[in-house]
Amino acid sequence: MLSLSLLGAASIIAGFLGAALAVFFGTRAALSKSAGKLSAVIARRSAYFAFFALTAGMAVMEAALLGHDFSVEYVARVGSRETPAYYTAISLWSSLEGSILFWGWILAGYGALFAFTRRREIGRKMDARGQPAQERQLRGRRSSARERVATTGGRLAPELRATPLVTAVIGVVQLFFFGLLMGPANPFGFVDPAPVNGPGPNPLLQNHPLMGLHPPMLYFGFVGMTVPFAFAISGLLLGNIEARWLRDARRWMVAAWAFLTMGIIGGGWWSYEVLGWGGAWAWDPVENASFLPWLTATAFLHSAMVQGRRGMLKTWNLSLIIGTFLLTLFGTFLTRSGVIDSVHAFTEGAIGPAFLAFIAVVAVGSLALVGWRSGRLHAPGQVESAASRESAFILNNLLLVAFTFTVLLGTMFPLAVEALRGSRISVGPPYFNMVASPIGLALLFLMGVGPALPWRRASGEQLKRSFIVPAGAGTIAGVAAAAGGMREFLPILTISFAAFVMATIVKEFVKGVRARRAIAGRSAGRALLDLFVLNGQRYGGYVVHAGVVVVALAISVSWTWKSEREMTLRHGERLAIKDYEVEFTDVWSREEAHRDVIGATVQAYRDGRPIGIEQPRLNFYRTRQQMIATPAVRSSLTSDLYLILMAVEPERGEHVTIRAIVNPGIAWLWIGGMIMGVGALVAIVPRRRGRVKGAGAELIAGAAVAAK
């Protein structure tokens, strides 16, 4: 009988084969003297094939999950007939094997997407021996001049060798992940006899709909870092990391970064809505694992501009890309090998050692490549003045890398102590907060400085013109905050810096819009749109900065003025906290297919006016014998009322204990995160420059405005 297990395993093997072909032919295309083009085409198609194979594997797994086929081991472990269909579908990423399958699928998707975006480099119409079918092409649809040039002769032109090589490197990473799926993390194991039902996913992972959104975002971000890494390796091998390489590596990095940003913020949101302690970020190793590559990727996005403009920092940029990729692998190792529970736990599965070995191979191999090519990577330029944009970027990079090291240190320290001394310790959030606040504030401040500084060297006059307004705005905001009754130093500083940065951003937009209006005679709105179309990288970047400002303010405000109160209430009694009141009215319980729910109904008031009914609940997941508290969150732009049902008097439900938390401004954390993600996507949306009137005059316009 053809079981889903077999079908699934077959698709993984097919995917592995596709990846192997992509590696072989991609490498051959870059090296071969005669069969370059044919190999490049085969490599591209192999990448497509691997993606189709993994898509089939995903479909099989989803069919098994939704069809409750418990003969598939993974389904037997995370599925249950009672779990709602939505949570069954997303339980694909609720446990190890499924999440590696999902990872593999996304990786195959990136490989295919990359190959697809470069498909026009080499003629599509070829006969079996790799000779371009010129006749047909000429008689059929017209091909571009570039396509025709590319399809004559057998050897790949040097500038076309990068594409198959990048495909090959992505293929190597695929081989590792598909290999995991075939052995240590096989999701398609077969269970005989098949159980009639399973336990369902981990209750925490089926308690909130955000679970369907936050992990995929994070995975798209994590896995997306593979593409810039492949660019780095291919660039090193070919000895060419010039303008086009940099532009493309950066675009892929921005895309992955946007997903990672939304994934991290979404993770904070999920944890806020589900975990019931009233906060979004606890410096948990799992959270740190997602944050570390974000930091180094952010560093790269800035230092890449220095390379683009001044040709400097090539080795540094390559190291950041490689480091980011290593940190994504390391993060997955941390979260998936059990090493966090105990240093010694990771060797129990085969996943941990496999990851460590792969990390070591990637690290050593990349390092050797960088060393080998160091001669070609020498930077011609140097920083001329401390008051220049490049020095602001370098400082930003140092801070981000220092941030990475301190977070890594705090995350790894308990593991090191356990491995060396045997005693188990934990490093608490106070450590991370202590290092994060000064570094974060310094980075925030730099966001207001960098964009306003010119490249190379700023004159005293320029400095005055650039900073007088933003510095004034920052000072006024800080003084106003203090005069308004704020006494805490850090939030006042944050507000002041935030105003400084926002003023710089607004100033940049005003400058750009003026230039467009002067050059192309646009209306103000159209001119603003033009800025994004013409220079999405820059103005999208400013939108990201605005998002960071919003996030920084939200963190600072919600952290400083959070208040918390716990009370045991009888019917009709009220708990008062800040401008809210909560009146306990009722206890109820409800039996659902997969869980029992006990809830308290409370009436919430704000400033004495009723604002609605809230129902903090306790969900009891029968199969796993776990009670999960689900907080009730009433969000508003000014503050959130967060209610946790701590306990219910069990006999007659006469009293309940409720913990109430008021989090001011925390909604802006999610809003700011989304602004960051959207800004990054704006920066890379493909666009046609030719359509914009006066596009070529942009530089002249900028120069004209700068000279005014």
Add this chain to the structure above:
Amino acid sequence: MSSRLWKVGGLAAIAGAIIWLAAGGLSENMVFFLTPAELEARGANIEGQPVRLGGQVKPGSVEWNADTSELRFTIVEGASEIAVESSGAPPAMFQPGTGVVVEGSYGPDRIFRATRLMVKHSNEYAPPEHAGDAAEAYKSLRC
């Protein structure tokens, strides 16, 4: 050349400050993670220091006074037991036999005063025949 010296010096100063900050923060915020047996063994040596204690809630040990909001229970691991005191209601997830981690410090009276209770969620699968309903599970809190 002197400008280069300034740059290098400045960068070194920043790096130094961050290392100083990190090392200081690390030593101050290190919290030992102990089992009841390890806590007993350390005894007076660890009194008053922040500690995380992990183990299971001993069935039948949970006492909660709703009027004073005082919570007492015992954490066991193997043969060792530690009495824990805390204020506030037990989280309902807090069931006998659940793995918990409490943060606080050990007193000379051999009672652990917890400032934070955390429930360890396991991925272990409890076979359905052992499954009860929520009300029963909940009642067992007070047994």
